[in-house]
Amino acid sequence: MHQHVHEGPASADPLLAVPDAVYRIDTDGRFAYVNAAAEELLGRRARDLVGRSALDCFPEARGTTLEDQYRAAAAGGGPRTVEFHYPPRDRWYEARVFPGPSGLTVFLRDVDAERRVSVQREEALRELSAVLDALPSPTVLLDGAGRILSANRRWEAASTIVRQAGHRTAGVGDDYLEAMAPALRPEDRTAITEGLGELMAGGPGVADRSFVWDYALRMGADREWFRLQAARVEPSGRVVITHVDITQRVRDQETVAWQAAHDDLTGLPNRSRLLQLVGESLEDERARAALLFLDLDGFKTVNDSLGHEVGDELLRQVGGRLAKQIRPGDAVGRLGADQFLILARDCDTSEAAALAFRLQTSFARPFLAQGISVPLSASIGVATAQPGARQAHQLLSDADAAAYAAKGAGRDRVHLFSPGLREAARWRLEVANRLRDGAVDELVVHYQPVVRVDTGEVDGVEALLRWQHPERGLLSPDSFLSVAEETGQLIPITRWLLGETTRQAAEWAAQGLPLRMSVNISARHFSAETLVHDVRVALHDSGLPAEKLVLELTETSVAEDPTRAEDQLAVLRGFGVRVAIDDFGTGWSSLAQLLALPIGTLKIDRSLLTAAARLASGGTGAVLAAIVALTRTLGIRSVAEGVETAEHLQMVRDAGCDLAQGYLLARPMPAGDVAHWATRVRAAGGDSCAMALRAGSR
Incomplete structure (x- = not known):
């Protein structure tokens, strides 16, 4: 001891x-x-x-x-x-x-054991700090109480920038959340506090998962975005947090999202975004909303004649002008092509109509693109949300139907939706589906005779397309051809019509009834540039001589692209096919422009004939004669359409018309009845005009 x-x-x-x-x-x-x-x-x-x-x-x-x-x-x-x-x-x-x-x-x-543990801890911390310094993002290490044990160089550099933006920063020894909280939005502060709290508290499985949260900081005039990623370090219970700058990624995502919701050309909301806005406006049952569907008139002609660069500039200007005209709180967007949509919030039918007329008036001033002054007009359909209607697509469909009706009524019109238009829209859809599914097999052709005015001899027939609908009966072309044009079915139908009519004409000729066959051609065929080929194939397959075929074109269809039309018509005329301008007097092109084309026949529309009859009663009956005289001077035959009375027939005779057709002379008839009618004419002396007059006097 x-x-x-x-x-x-x-x-x-x-x-x-x-x-x-x-x-x-x-x-x-x-x-x-x-x-x-x-x-x-x-x-x-x-x-x-x-x-x-x-x-x-x-x-x-x-x-x-x-x-x-x-x-x-x-x-x-x-x-x-x-x-x-x-x-x-x-x-x-x-x-x-x-x-x-x-x-x-x-x-x-x-204290050797404690000191060595502390040294090891400090060494581990130094090593961890070295690792943290090697990380490319600002990173901190927190102890179990949430205080910063270590921060890398990137954190220190970022702190300088954050301080310059007016925010508090955190260094070693500071409480991380306490320092960060004032700069965070409340929702971010709550989420980060809860997420880090769970990591610090530990528990089963905590070390196997990380906490990730994207948050924003206001840095001067801009907003910067960061991704906080935190993980628990076992067994020490420390938490390591990295802060990745994702600002560019967020901005790229915002750009992509913006582009997905907006039109590239005009910067206006696109169809998808517009439908979203409409849907949001319809969520409140008490709210009123209206849609204005705006369709530019004749814009394809502008594009084709002036070029797409000018057309694109015009569309941008239209979008800008519409945006200035709408009311605060309303929205304007581009559906595509030359169609725009205006969402009018808190708006009844009368207010929506007033807005439509105001928008229409804004087109009174021409648009200027690349030094070219271009007049534009628009057809506008208006649909107002009805009580209980909560479908954005249905309201858009109603506005579309109203715009279609406005377009059909002529240029520069406003049309309000009515339930009948919805039925018309359903009919167009049915037509489109049936034509696509092979309704061409239900198409039939009726033929209306064309006779010489001077002798009454039968010169030919005009082929008139009909649809023998299984439920609705015999339908005129007005009820389905416009839909066929919209859906791309018109050219296949016309191709079938050329084959059917040339075959029928060749069959009549073989029976001793040589008739000239007139077939109507649309402007769409010029654009497709298959007309010459399709005519050649029809003539070849049927064996009908080219001079027995007459292609009838409306003056408006020629006016849409006169250069392309002239090129193709010249080729057709070159191998013998005759060309006629149909419905003359209803279009807006000049007579000089029409007569410059390689045409052989001018068909005078019944509306011009009726107008001439009114003028004749006032002592100015020479108008029709002047038109006929001009065509004769140019070597063009004239055909008077719509001859329905003896007075009409006498007037076209006096004017010197070459040919005539109309209900007085003969109604359109199936192919099987044409030969019987021609036989009756021959039996009556061969003068169909005299036969018609005798029948009319009885």
């Missing part, structure tokens, strides 16, 4: 009850007291130490921080605590030095 040396009786020494190693050093630097715990820690007996110089007993302490602390405490520097390494034992100790009147009292503790 070791001997302990101490001052005074043992019962008076309170240090005996202290479990730590304690020794005293007198004012001369000699051990004055060493307790048992100190003997064990120092590895020396008290009797070998007491009375001897402490630095002589442990010379390795000379010149160390321990000696410095001894001297500082003895010099009146107050209590001192020092950790020091003792080389002979290669261990770390902690000495707490307390000065007193009789010297120094030292509490000594072996």
